[in-house]
Amino acid sequence: xxxxxxxxxxxxxxxxxxxxxxxxxxxxxxxxxxxxxxxxxxxxxxxxxxxxxxxxxxxxxxxxxxxxxxxxxxxxxxxxxxxxxxxxxxxxxxxxxxxxxxxxxxxxxxxxxxxxxxxxxxxxxxxxxxxxxxxxxxxxxxxxxxxxxxxxxxxxxxxxxxxxxxxxxxxxxxxxxxxxxxxxxxxxxxxxxxxxxxxxxxxxxxxxxxxxxxxxxxxxxxxxxxxxxxxxxxxxxxxxxxxxxxxxxxxxxxxxxxxxxxxxxxxxxxxxxxxxxxxxxxxxxxxxxxxxxxxxxxxxxxxxxxxxxxxxxxxxxxxxxxxxxxxxxxxxxxxxxxxxxxxxxxxxxxxxxxxxxxxxxxxxxxxxxxxxxxxxxxxxxxxxxxxxxxxxxxxxxxxxxxxxxxxxxxxxxxxx
Amino acid sequence: xxxxxxxxxxxxxxxxxxxxxxxxxxxxxxxxxxxxxxxxxxxxxxxxxxxxxxxxxxxxxxxxxxxxxxxxxxxxxxxxxxxxxxxxxxxxxxxxxxxxxxxxxxxxxxxxxxxxxxxxxxxxxxxxxxxxxxxxxxxxxxxxxxxxxxxxxxxxxxxxxxxxxxxxxxxxxxxxxxxxxxxxxxxxxxxxxxxxxxxxxxxxxxxxxxxxxxxxxxxxxxxxxxxxxxxxxxxxxxxxxxxxxxxxxxxxxxxxxxxxxxxxxxxxxxxxxxxxxxxxxxxxxxxxxxx
Numbered sequence: 001x002x003x004x005x006x007x008x009x010x011x012x013x014x015x016x017x018x019x020x021x022x023x024x025x026x027x028x029x030x031x032x033x034x035x036x037x038x039x040x041x042x043x044x045x046x047x048x049x050x051x052x053x054x055x056x057x058x059x060x061x062x063x064x065x066x067x068x069x070x071x072x073x074x075x076x077x078x079x080x081x082x083x084x085x086x087x088x089x090x091x092x093x094x095x096x097x098x099x100x101x102x103x104x105x106x107x108x109x110x111x112x113x114x115x116x117x118x119x120x121x122x123x124x125x126x127x128x129x130x131x132x133x134x135x136x137x138x139x140x141x142x143x144x145x146x147x148x149x150x151x152x153x154x155x156x157x158x159x160x161x162x163x164x165x166x167x168x169x170x171x172x173x174x175x176x177x178x179x180x181x182x183x184x185x186x187x188x189x190x191x192x193x194x195x196x197x198x199x200x201x202x203x204x205x206x207x208x209x210x211x212x213x214x215x216x217x218x219x220x221x222x223x224x225x226x227x228x229x230x231x232x233x234x235x236x237x238x239x240x241x242x243x244x245x246x247x248x249x250x251x252x253x254x255x256x257x258x259x260x261x262x263x264x265x266x267x268x269x270x271x272x273x274x275x276x277x278x279x280x281x282x283x284x285x286x287x288x289x290x291x292x293x294x295x296x297x298x299x300x301x302x303x304x305x306x307x308x309x310x311x312x313x314x315x316x317x318x319x320x321x322x323x324x325x326x327x328x329x330x331x332x333x334x335x336x337x338x339x340x341x342x343x344x345x346x347x348x349x350x351x352x353x354x355x356x357x358x359x360x361x362x363x364x365x366x367x368x369x370x371x372x373x374x375x376x377x378x379x380x381x382x383x384x385x386x387x388x389x390x391x392x393x394x395x396x397x398x399x400x401x402x403x404x405x406x407x408x409x410x411x412x413x414x415x416x
Numbered sequence: 417x418x419x420x421x422x423x424x425x426x427x428x429x430x431x432x433x434x435x436x437x438x439x440x441x442x443x444x445x446x447x448x449x450x451x452x453x454x455x456x457x458x459x460x461x462x463x464x465x466x467x468x469x470x471x472x473x474x475x476x477x478x479x480x481x482x483x484x485x486x487x488x489x490x491x492x493x494x495x496x497x498x499x500x501x502x503x504x505x506x507x508x509x510x511x512x513x514x515x516x517x518x519x520x521x522x523x524x525x526x527x528x529x530x531x532x533x534x535x536x537x538x539x540x541x542x543x544x545x546x547x548x549x550x551x552x553x554x555x556x557x558x559x560x561x562x563x564x565x566x567x568x569x570x571x572x573x574x575x576x577x578x579x580x581x582x583x584x585x586x587x588x589x590x591x592x593x594x595x596x597x598x599x600x601x602x603x604x605x606x607x608x609x610x611x612x613x614x615x616x617x618x619x620x621x622x623x624x625x626x627x628x629x630x631x632x633x634x635x636x637x638x639x640x641x642x643x644x645x646x647x648x649x650x651x652x653x654x655x656x657x658x659x660x661x662x663x664x665x666x667x668x669x670x671x672x673x674x675x676x677x678x679x680x681x682x683x684x685x686x687x688x689x690x691x692x693x694x695x696x697x698x699x700x701x702x703x704x705x706x707x
Contacts, residue, residue, distance in 0.1 A: 046538035210682035219677035313537025
């Protein structure tokens with residue numbers, strides 16, 4: 001064999017191997033089940049978005065370790081939405097038209113779910129969503145599902161605990177102040193609070209919103225104090241939650257109950273930063289060390305999550321969002337396995353008709369895609385002595401006031 | 417004292433305390449944009465870099481973050497010198513500073529944010545100082561120290577820089593470079609060196625403003641962008657290039673925000689602030705202290 005011929009043969013063999021490898025990779029990729037999402041990995045909601053994505057990755061690893069879904073490996077394709085609603089339609093278009101994903105799930109939060117709805121509805125996709133409050137009341141989409149345990153009438157159910165507890169005060173409260181950020185979630189939460197206030201015959205003495213980039217909240221809290229309300233319901237996002245709690249403490253806000261719908265006090269960063277300033281605040285939680293025994297699977301999941309969170313520098317506790325983002329993917333997994341396919345209509349019908357056993361317990365969805373029975377707890381913080389993380393990892397500082405099945409104590413009023 | 421007068425006085429004090437922080441954020445922009453014609457859109461990125469620097473060194477040494485920011489300001493000054501040199505060689509010298517320079521600073525902003533995310537993650541960070549939860553009370557008026565301390569340091573910083581500009585040769589050269597670079601060159605002064613110095617000074621103020629921010633509220637890497645609109649509004653209202661104007665603009669917008677929040681509803685605060693800006697510009701297009 002002469003030298004040029006040998007070289008030709010070796011090159012042909014190399015090309016054949018490369019082609020075979022490419023074909024194998026392409027066939028493996030085609031066999032994957034691709035699930036796409038936008039997620040807040042930078043911007044104001046990134047701390048939660050990243051924690052949610054870690055949970056979803058843990059789920060994908062768990063599923064792939066079990067052999068995948070329908071015998072196919074699962075791959076997550078998620079892009080950073082920068083906590084910017086304007087980026088969301090473009091992200092979902094790319095996921096569907098360029099990445100050719102089989103399914104999409106939502107990013108974190110009401111503000112980032114709503115902009116995805118038109119494209120999802122246009123394509124007729126089943127849409128599992130992560131912590132959106134009352135998004136589907138406007139769209140009424142029959143393939144929409146939401147994993148936050150708000151309840152079948154989310155805007156109203158969200159603050160039900162706060163108002164049920166307030167109704168047990170003696171003497172009964174007569175006035176309330178409502179305040180929240182200028183954003184989708186606080187608007188929905190405040191709408192629910194207005195409904196409860198009117199139903200309870202409470203006079204609304206303050207009802208205002210503030211821009212999300214507010215620096216000093218003390219003028220707002222002073223204006224509230226000037227109306228002398230019995231109750232103060234706050235619907236806020238993390239930075240403003242910190243601002244409102246600090247201002248209420250600095251001014252010495254005199255009211256009987258303060259809190260209600262504040263996002264942020266559930267995460268380690270804010271628990272440790274605010275520390276004793278949280279004492280007396282009544283707010284919602286989804287899991288606390290006090291009810292660990294009643295939700296045992298969450299505890300098991302948290303062990304796995306907390307190991308990853310330490311490496312990724314996100315919420316080291318993970319009590320709020322991570323178990324639910326894992327549960328969201330478990331619902332998708334169980335629906336795919338049961339319907340033995342990726343038909344969006346069949347998936348949606350199956351999810352509507354069946355109960356799902358997940359790390360956060362059994363979930364059944366109502367007609368509008370929300371939990372058929374809400375499970376947000378109302379908790380009063382008390383006895384916090386320091387800003388140390390360990391204080392928030394053991395029982396003793398959260399008194400669960402509502403619902404009755406988790407109740408560990410009674411409200412201590414007034415707030416300060 | 418009547419509750420209504422207490423509310424009024426507290427609104428004034430809150431507005432002034434807020435103005436102190438706003439002035440610290442805006443003073444660097446006033447120098448770079450107003451005096452040097454350098455559109456440093458990355459200024460918020462350096463503010464956040466200042467926040468994280470204060471946080472890390474505070475955790476390491478336990479010192480007060482605002483004191484630390486003053487001690488560490490020479491580092492930010494050096495960073496500003498290097499940045500201006502790059503900007504000058506790559507854009508200004510070639511006459512491409514307008515659009516490409518703007519893109520350069522946008523790039524710097526994003527790179528700063530991404531580096532902070534990669535190193536420190538996306539979680540909110542806050543520094544708790546010895547005075548964070550202390551409130552001084554003068555009758556019914558509250559002075560929360562987490563706002564009072566930054567306000568005092570900020571006013572001292574702005575007044576100090578203005579005195580430096582007015583009373584030193586170098587400072588007068590900075591004021592001159594804003595007016596006529598050619599005349600400065602004829603007098604034997606290198607305007608590039610003067611601009612380099614002034615730009616570095618603006619970055620040093622960003623570092624100090626960052627320490628104020630992390631004492632006042634929780635910070636994450638991209639939060640600085642929220643202040644860029646307000647900071648530019650303060651500079652334009654006060655008059656570009658006038659530091660006392662910046663201080664006056666900050667006081668006007670701080671008090672406007674505080675009064676709107678107290679009496680009319682906080683959601684109106686941005687509309688009132690920018691309405692005031694438009695009104696001022698209608699009568700004084702160069703700003704209140706602009707020439």
